[in-house]
Amino acid sequence: MNVDDIKVFEGDLDSAVPEGPIQQIWDDHRFNMKLVNPSNRRKYKVIVVGSGLAGGSAAASLGEMGYNVHCFFYQDSARRAHSVAAQGGINAAKNYRNDGDSIFRLFYDTVKGGDYRSREANVYRLAQVSNNIIDQCVAQGVPFAREYGGMLDNRSFGGAQVSRTFYARGQTGQQLLLGAYQALQRQAHAGTVTLYPRTEMLDLIVIDGRARGIVTRNMITGQIKSYLGDAVVLATGGYGNTYFLSTNAKGCNASAAWRAYKRGAYFANPCYVQIHPTCIPPSGEHQSKLTLMSESLRNDGRIWVPRQPGDRRPAAQIPEEERYYYLEEKYPSFGNLVPRDVASRNAKAVVDAGHGVGELQNGVYLDFSEAIGRLGKQVIKDRYGNLFDMYTSITGEDPYEVPMRIYPAVHYTMGGLWVDYNLQSSIPGLFVLGEANFSDHGANRLGASALMQGLADGYFVAPYTVGNYLARVGADTGDSAASAPEVAQAEAAVQEKIDKLMSINGKHSVTHFHRELGKVMWNGVGMARNDAGLREALQRIPEIRAEFWENVRVPGSAADLNQSLEMAGRVADFLELGELLALDALHRTESCGGHFREESQTEEGEAKRDDENFSYVAAWEYTGDGSTPNLHKEPLKFEYVKLTQRSYK
Numbered sequence: 001m002n003v004d005d006i007k008v009f010e011g012d013l014d015s016a017v018p019e020g021p022i023q024q025i026w027d028d029h030r031f032n033m034k035l036v037n038p039s040n041r042r043k044y045k046v047i048v049v050g051s052g053l054a055g056g057s058a059a060a061s062l063g064e065m066g067y068n069v070h071c072f073f074y075q076d077s078a079r080r081a082h083s084v085a086a087q088g089g090i091n092a093a094k095n096y097r098n099d100g101d102s103i104f105r106l107f108y109d110t111v112k113g114g115d116y117r118s119r120e121a122n123v124y125r126l127a128q129v130s131n132n133i134i135d136q137c138v139a140q141g142v143p144f145a146r147e148y149g150g151m152l153d154n155r156s157f158g159g160a161q162v163s164r165t166f167y168a169r170g171q172t173g174q175q176l177l178l179g180a181y182q183a184l185q186r187q188a189h190a191g192t193v194t195l196y197p198r199t200e201m202l203d204l205i206v207i208d209g210r211a212r213g214i215v216t217r218n219m220i221t222g223q224i225k226s227y228l229g230d231a232v233v234l235a236t237g238g239y240g241n242t243y244f245l246s247t248n249a250k251g252c253n254a255s256a257a258w259r260a261y262k263r264g265a266y267f268a269n270p271c272y273v274q275i276h277p278t279c280i281p282p283s284g285e286h287q288s289k290l291t292l293m294s295e296s297l298r299n300d301g302r303i304w305v306p307r308q309p310g311d312r313r314p315a316a317q318i319p320e321e322e323r324y325y326y327l328e329e330k331y332p333s334f335g336n337l338v339p340r341d342v343a344s345r346n347a348k349a350v351v352d353a354g355h356g357v358g359e360l361q362n363g364v365y366l367d368f369s370e371a372i373g374r375l376g377k378q379v380i381k382d383r384y385g386n387l388f389d390m391y392t393s394i395t396g397e398d399p400y401e402v403p404m405r406i407y408p409a410v411h412y413t414m415g416g417l418w419v420d421y422n423l424q425s426s427i428p429g430l431f432v433l434g435e436a437n438f439s440d441h442g443a444n445r446l447g448a449s450a451l452m453q454g455l456a457d458g459y460f461v462a463p464y465t466v467g468n469y470l471a472r473v474g475a476d477t478g479d480s481a482a483s484a485p486e487v488a489q490a491e492a493a494v495q496e497k498i499d500k501l502m503s504i505n506g507k508h509s510v511t512h513f514h515r516e517l518g519k520v521m522w523n524g525v526g527m528a529r530n531d532a533g534l535r536e537a538l539q540r541i542p543e544i545r546a547e548f549w550e551n552v553r554v555p556g557s558a559a560d561l562n563q564s565l566e567m568a569g570r571v572a573d574f575l576e577l578g579e580l581l582a583l584d585a586l587h588r589t590e591s592c593g594g595h596f597r598e599e600s601q602t603e604e605g606e607a608k609r610d611d612e613n614f615s616y617v618a619a620w621e622y623t624g625d626g627s628t629p630n631l632h633k634e635p636l637k638f639e640y641v642k643l644t645q646r647s648y649k
Contacts, residue, residue: 003628006587009631051079060184133459159338226490246290265427302368303347306318357405443594502554525582
């Protein structure tokens, strides 16, 4: 891929945002949608891929409405989706703390936190439905933390000066997923939802320009099979594992979205990758993933490093005046609760300057001694006990006695398949929810917004917009499409790729190539990016990919359970997606949010946007293997949150 060969198209993307005041458009839009009569809904078959918060809530909601839903996921149980790993909380504009929160303030904070690279209409709708999410989850029995008087408790998160984050200790994602899971299981028992565990989507079937089904592999038997329907909903998460080391579970992958991209769905803003500041640093080359410590810890933990570079003394031996609380000093208004991209870049800066702590000097301290002295150990234990236990299990250190050591790591991806206001991709009939789409977070996601988006999309947006689409196209449950040549072609392409992977029988494992890709991505397309590093990555990634297809070793058989084969297919996709990510980062010669170009920064080292030239969504169109994709630009307009350089000082 060559940045100089990019063909640019402007004005051809229809975001489908209704006209009118932003406060009214969602309500007006819902009223103007076409409806499906309740007795006719069972005639429509909807395929949902993914069972996390977005997929599980969408499948449960559509099933409750009476649609014929088929839900596919690669775990053995829907409740094992990676949404369980979200720890800190979920945002909503309830204003229970009476500290000035509102729907508009949540909207404002999210647009500003995303560094003015998100679509205003989608973000406002997210803020609008946030309160409904809390009511829905409380009704399901989600055990949110409560104050003494019984009201739901809130805590602060980065990028906001109000307390709007609802939480269930350090297991918020797990508890929310259990709420969606029980709703999903209820519909499975009622017969409106059919569940397909241990089934992985490997291709999208497009017939007459519409998404009509998927090709899957049964991960137990190896059977390749197609499933057809009237609409397809992808809720398959992000692509953070492109970097090899990340906070994502090892099974997290981007294959469903990437195969959809290669069938014609545009991929938007792939360079927007979130580096989370609060992760346990790697302890050596042996690691295959990293562990997240919740952002909620920054409420009570203070972040610091030794003021003197190279100071190797234990934390307890460094007096207060020799400690550098760099976030509190640089950003007095927000302190340790600056947004994730700001906290991450500053951690990198102090470590690069020689202030790193730990045996490998690759971390900073997150210190709870002041909070324990002020509140008592039991209060801290009640708030974060399970997180402290997890840290101790991994590091062997007791954070009640010594500071935690943290360092940034890849966590979340704001880019994803392009969708319009209805969450429909550039392929009619293909809807994309949650982290798999690009729509709500701009260039940087504020903490506690991922759970909010997943449930907003699944419970309160997709049930309306998918229904509107189905009402307009009419029911065809796949009988006429089953004989379409596109079905056999998609199945053959999947089988051909599997056969090729199994036949190479090279010298290196799948993990070897994934690790090599990860090093290139972290070094060249990580927290700080520059022209030379990105061009080097664009040269190196195709070389790794070529070697992969010549020398990868996939043991076992394709006709039964084979985790090496599963990973090989996913890494093959990462080796293509990583190149697009680097190309997007090279073409965007500005800094914004998680995308930091060293050539574009202020004198203070802050991200410096170029609104005149880059205030748009970059939506990439696949043009063939090895070819430079086309770039479609969706202009971003900011009528309600005026463009300004971010400041958290």
